[in-house]
Amino acid sequence: MSRKKxxxxxxxxxxxxxxxxxxIAMIPRTKSVRNISIxxxxxxxxxxxxxxxxxxxxxxSFSSKDVTHGFYLDGYPIELIARKGTSFxxxxxxxxxxxxxxxxxxxxxxxxxxxxxxxFTASTSGKFVFRCTKIxxxxxxxxxxxxxxRPNTSYHFAVSFSIWITFFVLLLIFNKKEPSKxxxxxxxxxxxxxxxxxxxxxxxFQFAFILPNFLVFYLFILAxxxxxxxxxxxxxxxxxxxxxxxxxxxxxxxxxxxxxxxxCPLPAPAEWLSRKRIISVKFIPKRFRGLYHRFTxxxxxxxxxxxxxxxxxxxxxxxxxxxMILITRPIATAILFLFILGVxxxxxxxxxxxxxxxYLCPVGGFLGTYSMAAMTEVxxxxxxxxxKHKNKSCFSGGEKGWACPWNQYIGNMDRNxxxxxxxxxxKSCPKDxxxxxxxxFGSDKNIKGYDEMYNIIIMLVVAMVFSAVxxxxxxxxxxxxxxxxxxxxxxxxxxxxxxxxxxxxxFPGLFxxxxxxxxxxxxxxxxxxxxxLKLSYILIPIGMFAWIxxxxxxxxxxxxxxxxxxxxxxxxxxDLFNLANVHFxxxxxxxxxxxxxxxxxxxxxLGLSRGNDAIKVLIPGRSPRFWAIIFxxxxxxxxxxxxxxxxxx
Amino acid sequence: xxxxxxxxVLIILLMICIPLGIRIYDHSLKxxxxxxxxxxxxxxxxxxxxxxxxxxxxxxxxxxxxKNERKSDPVIYVSKGxxxxxKLRSSDVTHGFSLKAFGIFISKGIDPGQTVYVKxxxxxTGTFMFACNVYCGDVHHMMHGSLIVTK
Numbered sequence: 001m002s003r004k005k006x007x008x009x010x011x012x013x014x015x016x017x018x019x020x021x022x023x024i025a026m027i028p029r030t031k032s033v034r035n036i037s038i039x040x041x042x043x044x045x046x047x048x049x050x051x052x053x054x055x056x057x058x059x060x061s062f063s064s065k066d067v068t069h070g071f072y073l074d075g076y077p078i079e080l081i082a083r084k085g086t087s088f089x090x091x092x093x094x095x096x097x098x099x100x101x102x103x104x105x106x107x108x109x110x111x112x113x114x115x116x117x118x119x120f121t122a123s124t125s126g127k128f129v130f131r132c133t134k135i136x137x138x139x140x141x142x143x144x145x146x147x148x149x150r151p152n153t154s155y156h157f158a159v160s161f162s163i164w165i166t167f168f169v170l171l172l173i174f175n176k177k178e179p180s181k182x183x184x185x186x187x188x189x190x191x192x193x194x195x196x197x198x199x200x201x202x203x204x205f206q207f208a209f210i211l212p213n214f215l216v217f218y219l220f221i222l223a224x225x226x227x228x229x230x231x232x233x234x235x236x237x238x239x240x241x242x243x244x245x246x247x248x249x250x251x252x253x254x255x256x257x258x259x260x261x262x263x264c265p266l267p268a269p270a271e272w273l274s275r276k277r278i279i280s281v282k283f284i285p286k287r288f289r290g291l292y293h294r295f296t297x298x299x300x301x302x303x304x305x306x307x308x309x310x311x312x313x314x315x316x317x318x319x320x321x322x323x324m325i326l327i328t329r330p331i332a333t334a335i336l337f338l339f340i341l342g343v344x345x346x347x348x349x350x351x352x353x354x355x356x357x358x359y360l361c362p363v364g365g366f367l368g369t370y371s372m373a374a375m376t377e378v379x380x381x382x383x384x385x386x387x388k389h390k391n392k393s394c395f396s397g398g399e400k401g402w403a404c405p406w407n408q409y410i411g412n413m414d415r416n417x418x419x420x421x422x423x424x425x426x427k428s429c430p431k432d433x434x435x436x437x438x439x440x441f442g443s444d445k446n447i448k449g450y451d452e453m454y455n456i457i458i459m460l461v462v463a464m465v466f467s468a469v470x471x472x473x474x475x476x477x478x479x480x481x482x483x484x485x486x487x488x489x490x491x492x493x494x495x496x497x498x499x500x501x502x503x504x505x506x507f508p509g510l511f512x513x514x515x516x517x518x519x520x521x522x523x524x525x526x527x528x529x530x531x532x533l534k535l536s537y538i539l540i541p542i543g544m545f546a547w548i549x550x551x552x553x554x555x556x557x558x559x560x561x562x563x564x565x566x567x568x569x570x571x572x573x574x575d576l577f578n579l580a581n582v583h584f585x586x587x588x589x590x591x592x593x594x595x596x597x598x599x600x601x602x603x604x605x606l607g608l609s610r611g612n613d614a615i616k617v618l619i620p621g622r623s624p625r626f627w628a629i630i631f632x633x634x635x636x637x638x639x640x641x642x643x644x645x646x647x648x649x
Numbered sequence: 650x651x652x653x654x655x656x657x658v659l660i661i662l663l664m665i666c667i668p669l670g671i672r673i674y675d676h677s678l679k680x681x682x683x684x685x686x687x688x689x690x691x692x693x694x695x696x697x698x699x700x701x702x703x704x705x706x707x708x709x710x711x712x713x714x715x716k717n718e719r720k721s722d723p724v725i726y727v728s729k730g731x732x733x734x735x736k737l738r739s740s741d742v743t744h745g746f747s748l749k750a751f752g753i754f755i756s757k758g759i760d761p762g763q764t765v766y767v768k769x770x771x772x773x774t775g776t777f778m779f780a781c782n783v784y785c786g787d788v789h790h791m792m793h794g795s796l797i798v799t800k
Contacts, residue, residue, distance in 0.1 A: 067696065067742040068743035081786055089721060134758075135760055135761045215667065218664060218667065224707055229741070230739075230740065232762075234707060279653060280652055280653055329707075331711060432738075489698075573736070
């Protein structure tokens with residue numbers, strides 16, 4: 001096809017992608033008065049999904065079956081509270097006089113008035129979530145329902161754009177013109193900032209980051225044992241599962257890869273014990289089993305058969321099976337942290353180096369696979385110097401730095417997966433041949449085994465399941481996941497079984513089938529295994545962005561918890577900064593579905609374009625490559641649309 | 650090597666000092682006008698166990714698995730003429746508080762994380778009931794405790 005023709009097709013399809021949703025929006029709808037009564041009970045609203053047309057007048061009554069519940073509607077100035085028998089509406093114009101006691105019964109405060117119903121017009125279209133504002137139990141932050149004001153144009157746009165993006169990338173591949181390649185310069189940060197290099201070469205560099213982090217996590221453990229039993233009033237829950245999770249997913253991993261492993265305080269005591277040192281290096285002049293160090297304990301090496309991330313995959317799935325409990329109960333978080341501390345200490349007496357982080361840490365698996373896309377890497381500057389250097393201090397240790405705790409030889413390391421960024425090699429290298437480089441997003445493309453492909457797909461499935469359970473309006477899923485409170489054992493078992501089957505059989509199976517069909521149509525230029533592994537690279541950016549889209553609302557809705565918890569870190573009724581009782585007020589919540597849609601679509605584009613780059617090495621030919629990528633692209637499109645439906649539809 | 654010992658001592662010291670500091674700060678936080686004759690009690694509302702004397706900590710939740718094992722209602726003893734301060738807390742949902750005999754009704758709610766102080770002078774003797782006045786679940790109607798004012 002000529003250039004003009006391609007341009008024409010792209011333009012036409014782009015116009016179609018715009019016109020179709022607009023046309024749906026133009027369909028005339030009748031306006032009516034809708035009487036809606038919403039009943040709240042622990043962690044669900046019924047009905048949980050209300051669908052109206054734009055312009056409808058809504059007469060809303062709100063009641064509670066059990067404890068005090070709230071009703072905060074995103075995008076509309078409506079805030080209600082229901083107690084058994086009565087409901088109240090917030091008068092938004094009246095100021096709140098604080099701390100008045102001695103009220104008469106059924107009177108909330110001066111700026112709340114008792115009502116039987118509120119009337120408003122559904123003037124803006126889209127999806128609006130209503131959420132509980134009164135802490136009503138463990139799952140309170142996840143108690144949501146949805147008001148959908150039709151036409152839901154932004155959702156229709158997102159769907160049509162997702163199809164168009166897939167079409168666009170495939171058309172470009174088919175027509176030789178590649179999707180634009182990032183023009184990103186690889187910069188050695190250590191060369192640009194010599195002071196940073198000096199700093200990193202100091203032996204206490206990593207310790208200077210771990211120590212404060214260690215004390216903060218120590219405080220988290222104390223708080224999760226002795227602080228408030230209410231999750232969103234406990235710093236461990238709020239900081240770990242809202243703030244840390246978001247920062248990890250949206251900032252640390254995409255930019256720094258495994259940079260969390262550099263500062264992670266949990267394995268630190270084990271490492272200190274194993275090394276019998278905190279900051280200095282214990283160097284022995286004669287090698288002991290390859291390394292110039294001796295460690296505490298048996299100094300075994302991790303069994304060869306387990307040198308993959310299968311255990312991490314299983315442990316991650318096991319952890320997220322109880323995910324809902326873990327992120328709402330402070331005590332569960334305490335148990336997890338203490339368990340990890342205990343296991344790392346124990347393992348440090350049996351094995352040398354960071355075996356827990358590499359082979360067992362539940363989050364270590366996806367930190368590894370996602371760090372392949374990260375924009376930072378530690379690499380040797382000149383591989384020839386490494387080859388000629390006999391001692392390989394980076395691997396076996398030197399006087400100034402420990403042997404790589406991750407058991408990597410940086411001289412031929414070509415991907416980020418197993419590099420914990422601990423900076424020991426920068427210290428130990430006598431030739432000064434190691435740098436920290438910036439690089440374009442999605443640079444490492446070498447997926448080595450099915451364990452890693454499974455990890456990528458498990459992450460996709462878990463992002464989807466969490467989005468449905470935690471952000472969706474479906475109360476029965478929340479009850480099933482919340483087994484220790486609801487005591488619904490059978491629904492819980494079904495829930496866990498579904499998650500495991502989706503993550504280990506259905507989604508990976510479907511993907512392998514797609515890859516196999518693709519290989520068949522591409523006339524088998526490479527083996528099925530090779531192509532499947534390479535193609536799964538598409539799913540790394542998609543999964544990463546799906547997780548960002550999932551974690552974003554947690555912080556936009558609940559940032560108030562972070563502020564108030566800083567004022568009362570242990571739930572002891574303190575008020576350090578006079579912010580302990582800030583009113584629950586989400587940040588632009590009515591934009592959340594739109595932002596999530598944009599994030600997902602960016603992930604789709606990055607996934608397909610970087611995936612195409614990845615298989616280019618394997619299949620240089622245009623036409624077979626087109627066939628090789630078409631079915632996995634449809635798989636990715638399907639996945640993105642499931643999430644679009646959950647987030648926006 | 651020597652440095653490592655210094656850092657080890659530093660870490661251990663910090664690990665001891667942080668909880669100590671928290672404790673000391675917490676003790677210094679008592680309401681300002683607590684005179685020597687004042688009796689202070691903490692009452693924590695629980696939707697499963699009713700009123701509990703004292704704070705409920707995160708680890709206490711473990712014992713909550715043993716359901717149906719309701720503790721007996723809390724009893725607060727004071728003498729006539731005492732100034733009584735009740736520090737009201739919640740361990741789960743929004744609770745309320747009423748002590749009819751002294752005209753105290755906290756119906757705007759005691760939210761988790763919030764502390765509501767109630768101050769009064771026990772100027773009559775006898776046994777008085779206090780309760781929760783915001784519906785908080787199945788055991789709400791049994792969420793009582795008593796205040797015994799002796800001579």
